[in-house]
Amino acid sequence: MSAGQATGKVSKLHENRRRKVGNVLDLIIRGGDVVTPHGVQKGDVAIQGETIAAVTAPDALAADLANRTIDASGKIVMPGGIDPHVHLHHPWIKPDGTTLTTAGPEQVGRAALFGGTTTFIDFAYWRENATALQAIEARDKDFVGKSPCDWAYHIMLHSEPPPAFSGQLVEAIQAGFPTLKIFTTNILPKRTGRMIDFGDIWEAFQALAKGGGLGVIHAEDNDIVMHMYARLIREGRVGFEHLAEAHNTLSEDLSFRRIIRLAESVPGTALYMMHVSAATGVAAIAEARAKRLPIYGETLHQYMLYTAEDYKRPNGQMYHTYPSLKSKEDQKALWDGTLAGNIHCVATDELCCTLRDKTVGNRIDDTTGGNSGVEPRLGVMYTEMVTRRGYSLSRYVDLVSSNAAKIMGLYPRKGALAAGSDADVTILDPTRRGKVRAEDLHETDYTPWEGHDIYAWPVVTILRGKVMVEGGNYFGAPSDGKYLKRKIPAMILDGPAL
Ligand SMILES: [Zn+2]
Numbered sequence: 001m002s003a004g005q006a007t008g009k010v011s012k013l014h015e016n017r018r019r020k021v022g023n024v025l026d027l028i029i030r031g032g033d034v035v036t037p038h039g040v041q042k043g044d045v046a047i048q049g050e051t052i053a054a055v056t057a058p059d060a061l062a063a064d065l066a067n068r069t070i071d072a073s074g075k076i077v078m079p080g081g082i083d084p085h086v087h088l089h090h091p092w093i094k095p096d097g098t099t100l101t102t103a104g105p106e107q108v109g110r111a112a113l114f115g116g117t118t119t120f121i122d123f124a125y126w127r128e129n130a131t132a133l134q135a136i137e138a139r140d141k142d143f144v145g146k147s148p149c150d151w152a153y154h155i156m157l158h159s160e161p162p163p164a165f166s167g168q169l170v171e172a173i174q175a176g177f178p179t180l181k182i183f184t185t186n187i188l189p190k191r192t193g194r195m196i197d198f199g200d201i202w203e204a205f206q207a208l209a210k211g212g213g214l215g216v217i218h219a220e221d222n223d224i225v226m227h228m229y230a231r232l233i234r235e236g237r238v239g240f241e242h243l244a245e246a247h248n249t250l251s252e253d254l255s256f257r258r259i260i261r262l263a264e265s266v267p268g269t270a271l272y273m274m275h276v277s278a279a280t281g282v283a284a285i286a287e288a289r290a291k292r293l294p295i296y297g298e299t300l301h302q303y304m305l306y307t308a309e310d311y312k313r314p315n316g317q318m319y320h321t322y323p324s325l326k327s328k329e330d331q332k333a334l335w336d337g338t339l340a341g342n343i344h345c346v347a348t349d350e351l352c353c354t355l356r357d358k359t360v361g362n363r364i365d366d367t368t369g370g371n372s373g374v375e376p377r378l379g380v381m382y383t384e385m386v387t388r389r390g391y392s393l394s395r396y397v398d399l400v401s402s403n404a405a406k407i408m409g410l411y412p413r414k415g416a417l418a419a420g421s422d423a424d425v426t427i428l429d430p431t432r433r434g435k436v437r438a439e440d441l442h443e444t445d446y447t448p449w450e451g452h453d454i455y456a457w458p459v460v461t462i463l464r465g466k467v468m469v470e471g472g473n474y475f476g477a478p479s480d481g482k483y484l485k486r487k488i489p490a491m492i493l494d495g496p497a498l
Helices: 001-020 105-114 132-143 165-176 197-213 221-234 240-246 250-266 278-288 299-305 307-314 328-340 379-386 393-407 490-496
Strands: 023-038 038-049 051-056 066-071 075-081 081-085 089-091 099-101 117-126 150-157 179-183 214-218 269-273 295-300 346-348 425-429 457-463 466-470
Touching: 001 165, 023 051, 023 393, 023 425, 075 269, 081 165, 081 379, 081 393, 105 117, 105 466, 117 132, 117 425, 132 150, 132 165, 132 328, 150 165, 165 197, 165 240, 179 197, 197 214, 197 250, 221 240, 221 250, 221 346, 221 393, 240 307, 250 278, 278 295, 278 328, 295 299, 295 328, 299 379, 346 393, 379 457
Parallel strands: 023 066, 023 075, 081 117, 117 150, 150 179, 179 214, 214 269, 269 295, 295 346
Antiparallel strands: 023 038, 038 051, 075 425, 089 099, 425 457, 457 466
C-alpha cells in the first residue's frame, strides 16, 4: 500500500467515524525515520486500537485526527524487538544440588520493554506421560497474567518422548504451536533428559514435515562433548575457562552436518539452528542453503562480541552461554554470516539471575548457562551493527526483529510497521550517548554489557497500541501480554527464504 492510499483509507475512516466517536486514531507517531518493510522513510505511524492503521508521508494526517501525538523527529521508529530464544522462570540445578529458578516473565518482560523488545519465545517442556497440549497448559501457569510482553512457546522434546508423540506433534502444529525444540546433547556430563536419539528425531522430522512445523535445534555432538569432559577432568583442567575445549568447534561441525543431513532425508523438514557459535556451524548452514534446504541460523550477541579469552576476566562466567564462546575467527564468521544471509536472528538465550547465581559454578561442568541481555540487546546491537559496522537500519531491524517474526510464523502481525500489523513500536534515540550500566537497567544486578558504548537507546516502547515505556517510566502491567499462536509460512518451509 502506498502512503497516499493509506492516507486515503484513514481519511475515509476518519470521516465515517469522527461524526460518531470524535477522534478516529488513538496515536500518531510523527516525523521519525520509520523502518518499514520497504525501507526507511521519513513519515508518520498512525495507530488505532491495537493495530497500525497506516504508515504515511510526514504530516499527511491532521493533528486533530488523533487523541495523542508523539513527536519522533530525529528518532528511529522501528518494530518492537523480538527475542526468539529465552528461558524465563526456568529451573537450573546449582552446584550444591539446589534449584535456581530464573527470573520470570514479569521481571524480564518489564526489562525487555525498557529495552525495546515487545515479544519473546520461550519453551514448554513436553514431559513423559503428558500430551503436547498438556505441556503447553502447564507452561501457561508461568506466563498467563504474568507477562507484560507478548509471547509464544517452542515445544521442547525430552529424551523419552511419549510413544504417540508424532501424531500429537502434528496436532500441536496445526493448533498453532508449530516449533519443536530438539537437543542432540545433554550438554553436561551429570545431566540427563535433554538428548533425543536420532531415531526419535527422524520420526519428529517426519511429523514436522507432515504438519508444517519447524525444528529449532540445539546441536552439539554429544560424543565429542562428553569425551572432552572426561579428558579435561582427567587432566585436572576443570576451570570454566576451558569450556571452549569441551563445547568445541568440531562438535558444532559434526552435529550440524549430521542433523541437517537427517533433515535433508525427510523432504519438507525445515530447521532453525539455535545459538550458532562457531565458523563450522555457519559453514554447515551455508552449504545446506546452497543446496536449497530450508535451514536458518540464530546466534547470540554474546557470541558475536565475546570470545573464550573473556572467560579469563573477573567473573568471566558472565559471558558464558552453552555451548561456549569461541575464537576471534569464529566471531568473524558469525558477523560474515549476518551479511551473507546464513545468520538471520540475534537472540539472547536469556536466563536471568543474579550475579551470585551466574557465578556460583566455576567448573566446566557446573557453570550457569544463559545470560541476562534482553534489555540491552537492541541498544548494544545498534552500536555494533549500525554505528560500528555500517549496517543499514533495515538489516539491523531484520536481525533483531523482522527475521524472527518471519521464520517463527509471526509476520506481518509482528516485526513490521505496516497497515494491519500489531502496533508494536520502538522509538530509538540515536543521539543518546553513554555506557551500559547494570544500575540503569531493569533486568538484574549485573550485565555482561557493563561499560559497552551506547549510540542509540529505546525511549518509547509500545505494545499493541499501549505505551508501555516512555521517558524512563513504565506503564505496563503483567496482564498486558498475549499468547501468540503461530503458523510457519510455506515460503519459510519450502526453501532457504530470507
Ligand atoms: Zn537456550
